[in-house]
Amino acid sequence: MTNVATKPVRRPVGRRTGVSKPSGWWGLAFIAPATIGLVALYVWPFLSTLLKSFQDVPAFGPATFVGLENYTTLIGDGDFWKAFQNSALYTLIILLGIPLAVVLAALIEQVGRGRAIYRVLFFLPVVTLPVAIGMVWRFIYNGDFGLLNYVLSWFGIDGQFWVADPRFTIYAFGVVGIWMGLGINLIILGAGLQAIPKALYEASSLDGAGRVRQFFHITVPLLSPSIFFVTILSVIAALQMFDLLFIMLRGVNNTALTDSKTIVYLFYEKAFVQFDQGYGAAIAIVLLMVIMIATALQFRLQRSWVFYG
Amino acid sequence: MAESTVRRTSGPRRGGRAGATWPIHVLLVVAVVFMVVPFVWQLLTVFKTTAEVTRVPPTILPADFSLHSFETFFSTVPFWSMFAVSAGSLVLRVAGQIVVAALAGYAFARIPFPGSRVLFGLFIVMLMVPSQLFLIGQFQLIRDLQLLDTLPALAIPGLFSAFGTFLMRQAFLTMPGDYEEAARLDGANTFQVFWYVMLPMARPMLAALAVLTGLYSWNDLLWPLIVSPSGENRPLPVGLAGLQGQFGTDYPTLMAGALVCSIPLVIVFLVLQRQFFAGIASSGLKG
Numbered sequence: 001m002t003n004v005a006t007k008p009v010r011r012p013v014g015r016r017t018g019v020s021k022p023s024g025w026w027g028l029a030f031i032a033p034a035t036i037g038l039v040a041l042y043v044w045p046f047l048s049t050l051l052k053s054f055q056d057v058p059a060f061g062p063a064t065f066v067g068l069e070n071y072t073t074l075i076g077d078g079d080f081w082k083a084f085q086n087s088a089l090y091t092l093i094i095l096l097g098i099p100l101a102v103v104l105a106a107l108i109e110q111v112g113r114g115r116a117i118y119r120v121l122f123f124l125p126v127v128t129l130p131v132a133i134g135m136v137w138r139f140i141y142n143g144d145f146g147l148l149n150y151v152l153s154w155f156g157i158d159g160q161f162w163v164a165d166p167r168f169t170i171y172a173f174g175v176v177g178i179w180m181g182l183g184i185n186l187i188i189l190g191a192g193l194q195a196i197p198k199a200l201y202e203a204s205s206l207d208g209a210g211r212v213r214q215f216f217h218i219t220v221p222l223l224s225p226s227i228f229f230v231t232i233l234s235v236i237a238a239l240q241m242f243d244l245l246f247i248m249l250r251g252v253n254n255t256a257l258t259d260s261k262t263i264v265y266l267f268y269e270k271a272f273v274q275f276d277q278g279y280g281a282a283i284a285i286v287l288l289m290v291i292m293i294a295t296a297l298q299f300r301l302q303r304s305w306v307f308y309g
Numbered sequence: 310m311a312e313s314t315v316r317r318t319s320g321p322r323r324g325g326r327a328g329a330t331w332p333i334h335v336l337l338v339v340a341v342v343f344m345v346v347p348f349v350w351q352l353l354t355v356f357k358t359t360a361e362v363t364r365v366p367p368t369i370l371p372a373d374f375s376l377h378s379f380e381t382f383f384s385t386v387p388f389w390s391m392f393a394v395s396a397g398s399l400v401l402r403v404a405g406q407i408v409v410a411a412l413a414g415y416a417f418a419r420i421p422f423p424g425s426r427v428l429f430g431l432f433i434v435m436l437m438v439p440s441q442l443f444l445i446g447q448f449q450l451i452r453d454l455q456l457l458d459t460l461p462a463l464a465i466p467g468l469f470s471a472f473g474t475f476l477m478r479q480a481f482l483t484m485p486g487d488y489e490e491a492a493r494l495d496g497a498n499t500f501q502v503f504w505y506v507m508l509p510m511a512r513p514m515l516a517a518l519a520v521l522t523g524l525y526s527w528n529d530l531l532w533p534l535i536v537s538p539s540g541e542n543r544p545l546p547v548g549l550a551g552l553q554g555q556f557g558t559d560y561p562t563l564m565a566g567a568l569v570c571s572i573p574l575v576i577v578f579l580v581l582q583r584q585f586f587a588g589i590a591s592s593g594l595k596g
Contacts, residue, residue: 025422027420027421030503031412033412035413037409041443045442045443045449049442118337120579122340129545129549129571130546135564137347139350145363179344268531277445284445
């Protein structure tokens with residue numbers, strides 16, 4: 001890069017006094033623990049998942065190569081398509097939380113005193129056990145005596161079984177997902193907002209622009225790289241949703257559970273409950289492809305809306 | 310922080326923009342209410358009786374603040390042993406990952422060695438693969454090492470992190486080389502330079518990484534679920550999930566359990582806010 005030019009000037013001094021650059025051996029020694037761990041616990045498991053996705057792996061006994069059978073089964077598997085649909089729907093709902101986060105981040109940025117308190121309060125769900133969050137919301141969503149139905153009754157709206165009724169389950173999860181992720185998005189967007197020069201706001205308010213105009217004409221375009229980043233992160237996380245589902249559908253009537261599984265839940269069930277690891281591996285590979293396609297798609301779309309100043 | 314030193318005295322002059330902040334506070338307070346209501350409802354429920362909780366319409370305030378739910382929770386759930394498992398695996402994972410990632414990050418940033426770029430590329434690739442892709446192989450390894458249902462099983466995969474390595478490399482890349490050269494002139498070897506000179510300068514990033522790793526470790530459900538099949542050495546999330554199965558409708562006890570298991574990390578967060586925010590923001594620096 002550009003700083004190469006400044007380097008050679010110093011060298012002769014070092015050589016004269018006998019100071020040696022660190023040798024490659026040091027590098028290898030430093031890198032060894034991380035590399036051994038990476039290979040044993042990441043590279044090899046990844047390759048083994050890939051391999052198993054082409055095998056029939058019984059719980060006991062040797063695996064046999066079956067070619068694309070796991071994948072063809074997957075394509076014909078209604079459970080898988082249902083899970084795929086659920087994950088996609090959940091992800092779309094989570095995306096609705098991003099405009100909300102942008103508005104809230106901009107509002108918090110305008111606050112002088114008290115900003116720290118807002119940040120802490122919005123961040124609380126991030127540091128609360130997801131399992132605990134699932135339990136609390138499950139209680140709030142309870143169809144018989146949950147808080148949500150009670151509040152809705154004030155407005156004359158009929159209560160529903162938000163978790164147990166498969167028509168609502170994913171939407172109910174989506175609301176919790178947005179609520180849980182808001183704190184993280186606010187911090188990342190807040191860091192992006194800090195980087196926007198204040199002079200732009202001052203200049204535009206001299207020109208008579210109000211806050212709303214400034215938000216759409218200065219904040220959103222200049223924040224768009226951060227918004228893009230938050231979107232990428234949110235989509236990846238949403239496609240991997242597991243904890244909420246696991247805790248909120250425990251012991252709920254079976255139709256809700258069979259109808260509301262996500263891809264990762266299906267993977268867990270196949271690979272670690274039924275111990276059909278070949279099929280589970282195929283689901284994991286498909287998850288990887290879904291995430292890659294979703295991410296690539298967003299990089300494509302960003303050209304039309306992300307503004308690099 | 311800086312903004313607190315800037316007094317609002319110039320407020321009236323700046324008119325348009327700095328004008329009234331109360332509408333902003335109103336909007337934010339409405340949002341905060343949505344954020345906080347679930348926690349408030351949880352807190353109120355903890356002190357109620359099961360009869361109060363299942364009444365329609367629900368009672369808002371408990372008639373008398375009963376502590377029965379905590380008694381039930383602590384008498385049926387081995388909280389302290391689960392807490393010890395959660396805390397122990399967190400410490401192991403955080404300490405291990407910091408050392409491993411700092412060493413590797415330093416080498417990638419500062420020591421030229423053959424194959425450095427290819428290897429770093431491999432780390433980056435692994436960074437982008439979702440964690441579920443590793444679970445089957447990691448489980449197999451843990452099982453083959455006869456480590457199922459042990460504390461190390463919970464921590465081992467988390468000792469190694471492509472993300473941590475990447476983060477530490479970024480930290481060391483931005484440091485000036487002068488200190489290194491000065492130390493080397495004084496006769497320090499590479500490890501001494503790393504340990505006594507560079508690592509202390511990376512302290513803010515180390516803290517951010519530690520806090521993020523701790524957060525993941527404490528909250529993780531899927532991995533502990535997989536490697537603790539028999540139920541021994543279960544961390545809090547797994548135990549709490551079991552509670553939900555066991556006390557399906559005893560909401561005060563469930564809420565008390567959820568509260569007690571969440572409190573430790575919330576306290577840590579309140580103390581180390583700055584590190585949490587820095588960790589999240591730094592993970593957002595570059596994808």
